[in-house]
Amino acid sequence: MTSYHLDHLQHLETEAIHIMREVAGEFERPALLFSGGKDSICLLRLAEKAFRPSDIPMPFLNVDTGHHFPELNEFRDRRAKQLGGKLIVRKVEDAIAKGIAVPAPGEISRNKLQIPTLLAAIEEFRFDCCIGGARRDEEKARAKERFFSFRDSFGQWDPKNQRPEIWNLYNGRLNAGENMRVFPLSNWTEMDVWEYIQREKLEVPSIYFSHRRQAVRRGGQWLPVSDILPPRANEEVRELVVRVRTIGDIISTGLVESPASTVSDIIAEIAAARVTERGSRADDKASEAAMEDRKKAGYF
Amino acid sequence: MPPVPPVNVPIDILRFNTCGSVDDGKSTLIGRLLYDSKSLMEDQIEALERSADITGGGQINLANLTDGLRAEREQGITIDVAYRYFATPRRKFIIADTPGHVQYTRNMVTGASTANLSIVLVDARTGVIEQSRRHTAIAALLRIPHLVVAINKMDLVGWSEQRFLEIRAQFEEFLPRLDIKDVKFIPLSALNGDNVVEPSPHTPWYVGPTLLGHLESVHIASDWNLSGFRLPVQWVNRPNNPTDSALHDFRGFSGQIAGGIVKVGQKVIALPAGIVTTVKQIWTYDGPVQEAFCPQSVTLVLEHDIDISRGSMLIGTEHLPGASTQLPAEVCWMHSRALQPGKKYFLKHTTHTVQVAVTEIVNKLNMATLETEEAPAELAVNDIGEIRLRAAKPLVFDGYATNRLTGSFILIEQGTNATVAAGMLLPPREVVKPENGDYVI
CATH class of the missing domain: 3.40.50.620 (HUPs)
Structure with a gap:
């Protein structure tokens, strides 16, 4: 049937x-x-x-x-x-x-x-x-x-x-x-x-998966260090295990600390996520970034 | 933690719309569904709590979840239909949230046109009002298969079973005049969450499901029309590849099946050409298949080389559609420039756009009484009525009651290109006929 x-x-x-x-x-x-x-x-x-x-x-x-x-x-x-x-x-x-x-x-x-x-x-x-x-x-x-x-x-x-x-x-x-x-x-x-x-077994850019990257803390976000975004004098550069959840420009895309290295890992991570996708974008509202801070503070 | 949908278990989608008057608690109900089903994220809840501190005296106002952006409210923009999404382990849900105050008929028709189910909210204190009748009538007109009457604010009538039964009786007075098969009455309090996601301790006399329980379990698998094959051709697929001989002669007809089932080897009729041929192959990106069904998107390869283009329709040889230039229909008028006899419009039906002229306005529905007024001079914005159209070319169609996809159309104003009406075709008076073994219109 x-x-x-x-x-x-x-x-x-x-x-x-x-x-x-x-x-x-x-x-x-x-x-x-x-x-x-x-x-x-x-x-x-x-x-x-x-x-x-x-x-x-x-x-x-x-x-x-x-x-x-x-x-x-x-x-x-x-x-x-x-x-x-x-x-x-x-x-x-x-x-x-x-x-x-x-x-x-x-x-x-x-x-x-x-x-x-x-x-x-x-x-x-x-x-x-x-x-x-x-x-x-x-x-x-x-x-x-x-x-x-x-x-x-x-x-x-x-x-x-x-x-x-x-x-x-x-x-x-x-x-x-x-x-x-x-x-x-x-x-x-x-x-x-x-x-x-x-x-569909689709390939996605590697930055969606967990990798090591140098980052600075700015505006409640971890931002990737690059030629366009060098660390400021007073900023501490940290090497973190991160991935991106949503991709914007390299100067505004917040990195998410994550061990997710496969699509299945990412699906499990999203299912358990407690903030929305846009919560990791520095081009979004400061209040959402502030929320992320509290979450991190609570988590640690 | 939100429920984690098991990835490999097939779950389906239920689309529903909500309608109610301004103070019926519609936004609160949606907010409650999202909140109690753990579909809200921390940043959304935090934003709610923040707005509660400012405006709500400490109490979270669930309505703020759905009531648009603050900037929008400040600018006084009325946005018509907003779509929201949530999931439980049983189902995914798409909510078409339609504000009830301005342009309600137009909004509700838009939100309800793709819905499997419609929720009509009633305030337990006031009972059935004109809006309740109007919303129910539109749901019936659009042939939404399932209706839920959510009797809200039960806490304010002391959880009275008597009151619940009174309101149900009010509905049952006019429901027989409308063709709705599946109606469910649920007593609830959106504000407190009773019978929304969790069963209420206040309604021991109510033995039915909670609202979410009903949304999760209502049977929608048979909502699609699986009798009478229809494929409106969207796009002719001709690779014209000079280096690959297999592709050089490939000529496929791509579209979304709008009704029924199609099998390899089956006879189909190409309309309006009226020629019978056989399905040689059902091509999909994931490989050829032996059969396909509504609402799948496929590409058909046929035995004969027939003149078929966008706007043509391939049909099965049973459950034949009508084909005519004379079109009787019910329309919901959506534009401030009224519909009047003699006016010309573009009509888009399936993948086919033709010019039409309005030849007659037969009647107009009085929403307060659900009676019809004969031969009105025009249909104004938010009016619903029966009209007659004459098309420049014959349309291949079914009655809307038989098939939502081949029985619906929109009217487009010439010049501005505004979408001015949603239309539902009445059953064709006669169907296309076989003649000399062939089929002609």
Whole structure:
């Protein structure tokens, strides 16, 4: 007796494949945002499932802030090549040099400067749709995002004026200059992503696994020491056994002390975790970082 | 410690939406579900405690969990539907949380359209009000298979079984007029957590499950339509690979199965071409399979080379759909520019977009009485009514009651591209017919 039953990952998978094919069917010039992070790794596998045996009918696009972990970029380039995809990289540095992105006086973070760089790339290649790996469980504001998120000709999102999304009928119609961001992983949680990585036996960058790294304590976080983030005179450099839970720029990604060296270890760690994924990002609120402090103090 | 889902045990997903009026305690109920099922993280609880110190006089306000960002509230932005996620060892849950105050019909339709189950909240003190009827009617209209009536604030009526039975009787007065098969009444107090996750000591007269117990065990496996194969073609898969001869001639039709089961060797009809062919291969990335079912995403290779493109539909030879340019439907209107006879829109149905004109507004549902008003001049925002559409090309469709995926559509305003309506097709008057061994429309 055959069981016509899908488990939760199969449900999320078929929903995401459907969305990717809608993009291929409804847009002239789509792109897939691929950073090499765990969420976009899942996106690429879903693209393979949606479009094979054909080539994936859209290029991969990444905005390189210049502050990426080198392991991430190495993985990004290698994975794109394995899949036979065309990888387009646009650098914040170049955008600054061209005057497309203008840093505020003293601004070190490249976080905000990614935006004009991305919009310039969209204009350069006339992309009408970008598929991204964002998830609704990441933060409160994202809980209100659509699968098909409409952007006006300035690339702006208007949360007050979103298109209602009913059943699996996505409205992809655009006027000239307008743009769509599409998030096939909207309904996935951090746990779903890792379970999918495990089921699909997907390779992920080594920094997700436990390794030794020099770090300094700053703003309630352990931050990795690098050329861009050298220790200050009064700071003590510690060598810790760590991994990253979520990857941002190398100057703002908090390291998590962890012995997890396999995907199974990571799944067990997340299941037992008592703070959210975003709790390890220095670009998040100071209050969450303060929480981390208390947890550590209590733990030790 | 949150419950650790055993990784290798298949668990499924239950999608539900919650609806209630502003003061019914909906946000508190969701907060309580997340809190008591240990789905909250320390940083979230800490944020709650902090806001309690500021505003709540020391008591944690569970509603703060779901009531959006502070910045949003300050800016007075009304965000329509928010989605939340939690898991127990039995199931994963997706909550579509719809604010009840503004634009409630539009919000509820959006949140409920993908739900397996709908929770209607009622304040035990006030009992059934117009909103309760409205929410229940929308759940029925959208054919949500399971309904839970959560009778909240039971602590404020002294845990009275009598009151619980009165409210149930109020529902049972109008439920027969609506087509809902599975209704569960649960007495609870979201504020104190009674019968939400843990059984309440205050309701010895209630022998049913807690809310979470019910959400974990309600049978949803048969909610998908498994009779009448439908594959709306999303994308034609042509590798066109000059170096690989096996791929050079590959021509597959990719889509998500919207109904039924398909097997290798089975006859299928390609519509609107109306030509019968055979399934040669069911291609998936994980290897070919012998059969596939709704809602799997697959790629079909067919015996004959037929003109099929995005918007075509492959169907089985049993349980045939209708095909017509004349479309009777119920719609929920979602835009401030009203629907009027004569107006033209784009209609998106499955993977197919066509132009339609409104030929008639048959009636409008009065939410207070659940009676219909005949031939209204227009449908305004949040109105629900029956209309007739004429399409520029025939649509291959099922009645919404038979198949949610091939019986639903959206209307898109020309020019602004706004999504202005959710539509549910009424059953077709006649189905596609076999003629001379072939099938034509």
